[in-house]
Amino acid sequence: MAEEAKGMVGMDEDRPVPHGGGAEEGCGLGGSTSGSTSGAAAPRFEIKKWNAVTMWSWDICADTCAICRNNLNEPSIEYQANPSPNNENGLSIAFGCCSHVFHLDCIQRWLKARSVCPLCNKEWEFSKIERIPGYNALGI
Numbered sequence: 001m002a003e004e005a006k007g008m009v010g011m012d013e014d015r016p017v018p019h020g021g022g023a024e025e026g027c028g029l030g031g032s033t034s035g036s037t038s039g040a041a042a043p044r045f046e047i048k049k050w051n052a053v054t055m056w057s058w059d060i061c062a063d064t065c066a067i068c069r070n071n072l073n074e075p076s077i078e079y080q081a082n083p084s085p086n087n088e089n090g091l092s093i094a095f096g097c098c099s100h101v102f103h104l105d106c107i108q109r110w111l112k113a114r115s116v117c118p119l120c121n122k123e124w125e126f127s128k129i130e131r132i133p134g135y136n137a138l139g140i
Contacts, residue, residue, distance in 0.1 A: 076103035
């Protein structure tokens with residue numbers, strides 16, 4: 001009995017599994033093999049055509065600050081909680097040489113504890129700092 005079950009799923013190393021047989025037979029995916037018409041059950045369904053559809057996207061979202069998780073087109077969470085004309089760094093975006101982007105106040109707070117990028121652990125170096133378009137002092 002164990003030998004029969006072993007042969008049914010195509011795991012028997014001594015006997016090659018005929019094309020179209022093996023695990024597909026039990027699922028109704030394969031057709032009947034040529035010459036094995038005696039007692040063979042007809043497949044439950046047969047796949048005539050397969051149209052595979054795939055979707056691909058980047059792993060990293062460049063529109064979100066990885067530190068505060070807020071959209072980079074909006075002020076940082078820190079700035080939204082405490083808007084102050086003395087600290088407008090939450091209205092700016094910092095670009096690193098490693099191509100990662102954060103709110104300026106978020107990365108400045110991070111750099112007080114560590115000198116590397118929070119995402120790739122490369123030494124942090126500013127490549128540019130830009131103001132968030134449409135935001136002036138106090139978010140007005």
